[in-house]
Amino acid sequence: MRSLFSRQARHPTTPPPPFSGGETPPRRRTPKENVDPSTPAHHPHSGDHASPYRSPSSAAKPLLTRNRSLPPRPPSSNPLKRKLDVSPARAAVGPPPEAAAASDSGVQVVVRIRPPCSVEGEEAGEDGRGPDACVRKMATNSVAIQGQDFTFDAVADAASTQEDLFKLVGQPLVENCLSGFNSSIFAYGQTGSGKTYTMWGPLSAISGDSMGCERGLTPRVFEQLFSRIKEEQGKHKDKELIYNCTCSFLEIYNEQITDLLDPMQKNLQIREDVKTACVYVESLTKEFVFTMKDVTQLLVKGLANRRTGSTSANADSSRSHCVFTCVIKSESKNLEDGSNSIRVSRINLVDLAGSERQKLTHAAGDRLKEAGNINRSLSALGNLINILAEISQSGKQRHVPYRDSKLTFLLQESLGGNAMLAMICAVSPSERCKNETLSTLRFAQRAKAIKNNAVVNEQKEDDVNALHEQIRHLKDELHRMKSNGGSEGGNGSFSTGWNARRSLHLLKMSLNRPTTFQAIKEDSDEEMEIDENDVEKPSNHDMVIALAGDIGFKRLPASEVTNAGLSHVDAFDGDKILMPTKRSCSDANKLGEDRCNLNLAASIQRGLQVIESHQNNGAWRRASVGLNARIRDVLPCKVDVSTQTDPEESQARDNTLALVPSCVVEISSNESKDPDACRDLQLVPADGAVPSDGLKQQQILKAVEKVLAGSIRREMARDEQCAKQAVEIQQLNRLVQQYKHERECNAVIAQTMEGKIARLESLMDGTLPTDEFIHEEYLSLMNEHKDPPKEI
Numbered sequence: 001m002r003s004l005f006s007r008q009a010r011h012p013t014t015p016p017p018p019f020s021g022g023e024t025p026p027r028r029r030t031p032k033e034n035v036d037p038s039t040p041a042h043h044p045h046s047g048d049h050a051s052p053y054r055s056p057s058s059a060a061k062p063l064l065t066r067n068r069s070l071p072p073r074p075p076s077s078n079p080l081k082r083k084l085d086v087s088p089a090r091a092a093v094g095p096p097p098e099a100a101a102a103s104d105s106g107v108q109v110v111v112r113i114r115p116p117c118s119v120e121g122e123e124a125g126e127d128g129r130g131p132d133a134c135v136r137k138m139a140t141n142s143v144a145i146q147g148q149d150f151t152f153d154a155v156a157d158a159a160s161t162q163e164d165l166f167k168l169v170g171q172p173l174v175e176n177c178l179s180g181f182n183s184s185i186f187a188y189g190q191t192g193s194g195k196t197y198t199m200w201g202p203l204s205a206i207s208g209d210s211m212g213c214e215r216g217l218t219p220r221v222f223e224q225l226f227s228r229i230k231e232e233q234g235k236h237k238d239k240e241l242i243y244n245c246t247c248s249f250l251e252i253y254n255e256q257i258t259d260l261l262d263p264m265q266k267n268l269q270i271r272e273d274v275k276t277a278c279v280y281v282e283s284l285t286k287e288f289v290f291t292m293k294d295v296t297q298l299l300v301k302g303l304a305n306r307r308t309g310s311t312s313a314n315a316d317s318s319r320s321h322c323v324f325t326c327v328i329k330s331e332s333k334n335l336e337d338g339s340n341s342i343r344v345s346r347i348n349l350v351d352l353a354g355s356e357r358q359k360l361t362h363a364a365g366d367r368l369k370e371a372g373n374i375n376r377s378l379s380a381l382g383n384l385i386n387i388l389a390e391i392s393q394s395g396k397q398r399h400v401p402y403r404d405s406k407l408t409f410l411l412q413e414s415l416g417g418n419a420m421l422a423m424i425c426a427v428s429p430s431e432r433c434k435n436e437t438l439s440t441l442r443f444a445q446r447a448k449a450i451k452n453n454a455v456v457n458e459q460k461e462d463d464v465n466a467l468h469e470q471i472r473h474l475k476d477e478l479h480r481m482k483s484n485g486g487s488e489g490g491n492g493s494f495s496t497g498w499n500a501r502r503s504l505h506l507l508k509m510s511l512n513r514p515t516t517f518q519a520i521k522e523d524s525d526e527e528m529e530i531d532e533n534d535v536e537k538p539s540n541h542d543m544v545i546a547l548a549g550d551i552g553f554k555r556l557p558a559s560e561v562t563n564a565g566l567s568h569v570d571a572f573d574g575d576k577i578l579m580p581t582k583r584s585c586s587d588a589n590k591l592g593e594d595r596c597n598l599n600l601a602a603s604i605q606r607g608l609q610v611i612e613s614h615q616n617n618g619a620w621r622r623a624s625v626g627l628n629a630r631i632r633d634v635l636p637c638k639v640d641v642s643t644q645t646d647p648e649e650s651q652a653r654d655n656t657l658a659l660v661p662s663c664v665v666e667i668s669s670n671e672s673k674d675p676d677a678c679r680d681l682q683l684v685p686a687d688g689a690v691p692s693d694g695l696k697q698q699q700i701l702k703a704v705e706k707v708l709a710g711s712i713r714r715e716m717a718r719d720e721q722c723a724k725q726a727v728e729i730q731q732l733n734r735l736v737q738q739y740k741h742e743r744e745c746n747a748v749i750a751q752t753m754e755g756k757i758a759r760l761e762s763l764m765d766g767t768l769p770t771d772e773f774i775h776e777e778y779l780s781l782m783n784e785h786k787d788p789p790k791e792i
């Protein structure tokens with residue numbers, strides 16, 4: 001599966017030991033055929049002890065900084081972006097902690113000159129370094145043939161051992177795999193040049209109990225792999241490292257794939273997973289391997305099933321390309337956050353069929369047909385390598401013909417893709433093979449120019465979870481915005497929108513609810529039922545106040561109270577109403593009484609002035625209307641005077657007082673038409689008894705003062721309520737404006753989110769490379785911050 005999180009390849013921390021083969025002969029001035037064009041001031045002898053996994057041309061070039069057009073950005077605070085950040089420090093986290101010996105992803109080329117066979121020995125010398133050898137090792141990394149120098153990553157001559165080759169190529173491969181890189185080794189060369197010997201070694205050395213020194217690369221790689229796995233598990237017990245290795249073995253013979261672990265399975269098909277872009281062979285046998293013994297069994301079985309034939313160049317010539325693959329899956333746990341990480345890497349060990357000149361090998365029949373297919377297939381490989389080399393050198397994109405052969409189609413990951421590739425080019429020192437050898441060296445030269453794109457194949461559980469979670473969150477957010485106009489729920493910028501909506505709702509409730517004034521309830525005279533219009537604009541001269549013994553206020557028809565000074569009125573269920581009138585006061589003709597009347601009038605006047613100042617207030621009018629209606633319904637009613645009078649006034653409790661408007665009939669309807677019609681008020685005793693004048697006047701005065709004080713208190717409470725409502729309305733208006741603004745912002749955010757979701761999904765699907773994702777995110781952020789919405 002394609003990794004979501006690419007990491008750069010690292011430089012070797014444990015370079016392989018110097019190659020021990022061969023001494024350096026005297027230098028000759030020869031044309032340099034394959035100097036790496038990207039290497040400045042390259043010197044053919046500069047690569048002493050070079051590892052095939054070290055490329056000076058690309059040292060210190062992080063994978064993601066190559067071809068990057070974006071300026072560097074500071075580390076993101078976004079956890080998701082931090083996950084996507086690629087840095088060597090981060091790449092060093094995970095099993096194994098030691099950096100793998102690896103270069104960037106240039107193809108590493110090692111040339112191996114096999115020892116001459118008995119016939120060739122005469123011309124090439126026993127060690128292949130004789131004066132008649134067609135190819136000579138000039139340095140640890142260069143050879144000379146027909147007056148031409150070729151420089152590679154390393155050269156192993158006839159004196160080199162299998163162990164040397166393993167240290168050069170096999171050991172770094174194991175480290176790369178444990179670090180999560182796909183890694184491949186191809187053995188290329190003409191028939192009989194030593195490819196099979198290098199890759200596997202003689203069958204006897206593989207299957208033998210003794211650790212034969214002729215064991216080839218593959219068994220050594222797996223010995224090392226199991227040894228390193230054990231070492232890592234011991235070293236990082238806290239990470240609970242679990243490794244799974246599965247192996248498969250196939251051959252491509254005459255352009256048909258055969259399962260070497262189950263040779264009955266022939267003509268298997270190559271499939272491509274569209275989602276992950278991975279290529280695999282359908283129905284190929286995969287075996288778990290846990291020990292070296294398991295691997296040996298597979299190797300022996302597979303190699304035994306491989307097609308071989310005798311040619312004039314090689315008595316035991318391999319007639320097919322053969323690919324041994326091992327997929328290594330490692331799981332580790334981060335004890336800090338409990339998350340898991342999984343690395344999956346693939347080893348491809350490829351022993352190619354040898355090219356041959358049919359004229360020289362005198363092939364016929366099946367061998368000829370085989371040779372034709374082998375050459376066609378190798379020709380497709382050569383062509384592909386030419387194109388990849390050209391692409392790497394020129395930077396120009398062009399079609400890469402992976403599908404030209406089964407070999408190139410199957411191994412496309414290793415060729416210019418997500419893998420580290422080492423190419424071992426085997427050559428013969430024989431003069432008779434010089435053209436083939438030259439051809440092989442030219443092939444090697446072109447292969448060296450290829451740049452692969454190896455990345456650590458790692459998936460972190462929390463990375464995937466975080467991406468899924470973010471997509472889900474964004475989708476939810478978007479859905480809410482679309483369905484609710486972008487303001488409900490959520491957090492951050494949406495919370496204000498939600499507040500605005502809530503405030504609007506409260507405003508609506510507030511405006512619809514019946515106007516209630518808590519202050520009135522808190523008044524001690526809550527049982528008082530009074531129509532303020534009855535005391536509105538009173539006339540001292542016309543005012544008649546009736547005081548009932550139990551301080552009940554009653555209205556009397558004006559006709560019944562205007563004609564008599566203190567007349568008995570039984571209009572209300574026989575209640576006696578004392579009606580002190582202006583005339584009765586005049587009759588008494590006493591200074592105290594006049595003063596009393598004047599004081600009373602002044603008190604009432606003061607109260608009424610306060611009330612008048614609010615008579616245009618809407619709340620006041622609503623309250624008045626409400627009170628009028630209630631008064632009409634419940635009259636006569638009583639007020640407990642004790643709640644509004646001083647203790648010494650309690651003696652007046654037995655007296656029933658009635659507040660009598662002069663125009664009680666149809667007062668509610670009249671008040672709006674002619675408020676003056678209701679201005680006459682009379683206080684009369686409810687029981688009709690006539691109290692003594694002085695006492696009564698005092699009682700009246702105090703009672704009226706209390707009534708007015710209550711009215712004033714209520715008015716002040718209403719004022720306070722009105723002021724509060726005005727502030728609230730102002731605040732709500734501001735919230736409405738804010739709400740509108742946020743709706744606009746949310747529309748923009750919704751658009752951005754849709755884009756982000758699409759990008760994240762593409763990233764998850766693998767259709768959008770991480771580089772492009774980061775680039776698009778960057779552009780999106782730039783766009784977002786270019787024109788920030790104005791704050792209200």
Ligand SMILES: Nc1ncnc2c1ncn2[C@@H]1O[C@H](COP(=O)(O)OP(=O)(O)OP(=O)(O)O)[C@@H](O)[C@H]1O
Pocket residue numbers: 113114115158189190191192193194195196197198314316317318319352353354355426
């Ligand atoms: N480095 C070496 N040391 C000793 N013997 C070698 C070496 N390389 C090759 N040989 C021997 O040379 C012979 C041919 O080698 P090998 O079969 O590996 O060639 P090949 O390239 O695989 O040929 P083909 O393509 O026909 O399969 C074998 O007998 C092998 O043992």
